[in-house]
Amino acid sequence: MSAGSTTVIGMSLLDSPPTSRPRTLARLLLGAILVFAGISHLTFARQEFEAQVPEWFPIDDDPVVIASGFVEISLGAALIAFGRGRVGVGFVVAAFFVAIFPGNIAQYVDGADAFGLDTDQKRFIRLFFQPLLVAWALWATGAWRDRSAPR
Structure with missing residues (x-):
């Protein structure tokens, strides 16, 4: 493919627009997962999410879980709704995944059981999935590749 060509031949997933x-499917799926996770924060999985709030965090667990639930619903809805603002949304979602990572670490360090993570090995393995979520958000929205593209 030449620099000025619009023909796409042999394009890999990493090079796809x-x-x-x-x-698009990856962005919509991640959005749906975030909306579902946010709803679960507010309803049936509230205690499970409270187990992930680090003990050192200066705010009570329940308000943190409620606030993060609303944030997840908002981010998921933004992933689903915003095609034109996808780069900014991608970076915000990736930053959110980075921001909540200390909760995953705290769950491992404190040995807190939640979401079927009832052994240190399971909690440790889970830590490796957070960077994948960051990469998913950046790839699905094209955020990393298009970060400096004119909007």
């Missing part, structure tokens, strides 16, 4: 079907 942000509006490609795989990226």
Whole structure:
């Protein structure tokens, strides 16, 4: 493919445009997962999420879980709704995943059981999935690749 060509031959998933079907499906799926997770924060999994709030965090667990639930619903809805603002949304979602990572670490360090993570090994393995979520948000929205593109 030449620099000025619009023909796409032999394109890999990593090179596909942000509006490609795989990226769009990945963005919509991540959005749906975030909306579901946010709703679960507010309803049936509230105690499970409270187990992830670090003991050192200066705010009570329940308000943190409620606030993060609303944030997850908002971020998920933004992933689903915003095609044009996808780069900014992608960076915000990735930053959110980084921001909540200390909760995953605290769950491992404190040995807190939640979401079927009832052994240190399971809690440790889970830590490796957070960077994958960051990468998913950046790839699905094309945020990293298109970070300096004119909007």
